[in-house]
Amino acid sequence: MASSHPDWASLPLDLIYSIREKLVQFSDYVRFIAVCRQWRHCLEQDTGDYKQRLHILKMCRNKLPMLMIDTKENHESEANRELDKRCLFSVTEGNISRVRLPLPCNKRFLGCSFGWLFIITEEKPMVITLLNPFTGVVISLPPLKDPHGHYEAYIDTPQDFIMKAVLSSDPFLRPNNYEVVVIYNDTCQLAMFKSGQNSWNFFDSDRPFLFSDVIYYEKVLTKKSAVNNAQVTYLVQSQEGDLLLVQRFWTKPFKYSDNPDEEIMDKTFRFAVFKLLHPTGETGATWVQIKSLGDQALFLGDNHSLSVSTSEFPECLPNCIYYTEQYHVEFGSLYFFHGVDEDSGIFHLEEGSFRSHYISDPFGKNVLPPIWFVPNMKGA
Numbered sequence: 001m002a003s004s005h006p007d008w009a010s011l012p013l014d015l016i017y018s019i020r021e022k023l024v025q026f027s028d029y030v031r032f033i034a035v036c037r038q039w040r041h042c043l044e045q046d047t048g049d050y051k052q053r054l055h056i057l058k059m060c061r062n063k064l065p066m067l068m069i070d071t072k073e074n075h076e077s078e079a080n081r082e083l084d085k086r087c088l089f090s091v092t093e094g095n096i097s098r099v100r101l102p103l104p105c106n107k108r109f110l111g112c113s114f115g116w117l118f119i120i121t122e123e124k125p126m127v128i129t130l131l132n133p134f135t136g137v138v139i140s141l142p143p144l145k146d147p148h149g150h151y152e153a154y155i156d157t158p159q160d161f162i163m164k165a166v167l168s169s170d171p172f173l174r175p176n177n178y179e180v181v182v183i184y185n186d187t188c189q190l191a192m193f194k195s196g197q198n199s200w201n202f203f204d205s206d207r208p209f210l211f212s213d214v215i216y217y218e219k220v221l222t223k224k225s226a227v228n229n230a231q232v233t234y235l236v237q238s239q240e241g242d243l244l245l246v247q248r249f250w251t252k253p254f255k256y257s258d259n260p261d262e263e264i265m266d267k268t269f270r271f272a273v274f275k276l277l278h279p280t281g282e283t284g285a286t287w288v289q290i291k292s293l294g295d296q297a298l299f300l301g302d303n304h305s306l307s308v309s310t311s312e313f314p315e316c317l318p319n320c321i322y323y324t325e326q327y328h329v330e331f332g333s334l335y336f337f338h339g340v341d342e343d344s345g346i347f348h349l350e351e352g353s354f355r356s357h358y359i360s361d362p363f364g365k366n367v368l369p370p371i372w373f374v375p376n377m378k379g380a
Contacts, residue, residue, distance in 0.1 A: 092315035111165035113304035115376020236305035
């Protein structure tokens with residue numbers, strides 16, 4: 001009796017290869033390799049783009065942050081560029097994979113959260129778009145219109161107007177119940193969008209401080225002001241569920257050499273980490289400085305701040321902070337990106353030591369800032 005199920009593995013190789021040539025989205029690759037062992041082997045044998053994409057698919061299951069880095073090709077020939085190219089750098093394996101974004105984007109990413117990139121697709125009115133580069137899914141949010149109309153008339157560079165953006169949850173898993181928060185303007189104010197609505201909510205407040213980071217957390221918090229002139233602060237939930245606040249300190253501007261034409265830069269020289277405590281029987285909460293992160297590593301930058309278990313992923317260094325150069329506003333003046341590895345690296349919290357986490361030769365300077373990115377294949 002003949003089987004009612006097709007024998008996909010017995011298809012001629014030239015036919016399988018012709019199907020392979022039609023693959024475009026990463027979701028196509030996921031479905032292709034899921035057909036049978038023969039089809040997966042067809043990709044594993046390849047030494048070109050297909051094998052590289054298969055390697056990226058394997059890394060997607062890892063859930064380890066990777067660096068998404070701009071390439072020089074994006075800026076060498078704007079007229080000939082159809083889609084943006086990016087490099088994904090694995091700091092644990094030391095290898096580089098090249099990917100294409102399904103949408104052109106020659107500006108900095110406003111943030112990265114749950115595997116979604118924030119980009120600006122329209123400048124006036126300003127429209128922020130969520131992009132999953134591996135599934136090709138795009139979500140356009142309502143125009144971000146200032147309720148008072150103070151800034152819209154003279155915003156020439158919207159990508160500099162938005163400091164950071166984060167999600168409350170994955171829009172694919174909760175399409176009707178997610179939120180977006182952005183930190184905007186040089187006064188670092190907050191605006192929020194809730195799925196299902198057609199406009200943003202803006203939060204105005206008289207405050208003597210700037211918002212540097214934002215995170216969704218299950219507990220009601222008291223605010224923590226930066227001390228000792230910390231240039232940037234981050235909020236991140238630890239692997240144990242605690243809320244951590246990380247302060248980043250920079251030295252005064254300096255030069256690498258005596259060349260009078262060399263650009264003057266800042267450089268990170270220290271991090272300080274605090275944990276939020278809720279003492280039993282006491283009212284309120286307190287922040288206590290800690291000297292060790294234990295078996296976890298933090299990934300900080302323009303991305304949604306992340307913590308990773310180094311016991312689950314031993315390739316990551318424990319008690320360390322992986323960081324990238326940070327775009328932010330300090331006392332009303334913009335801090336601009338200088339180069340891929342000018343102020344990025346790994347900081348060991350207990351030892352107070354620094355080390356680099358990648359080599360910048362393939363990328364060069366004067367490209368867009370890198371961002372930590374966790375590939376998300378949900379919906380593929």
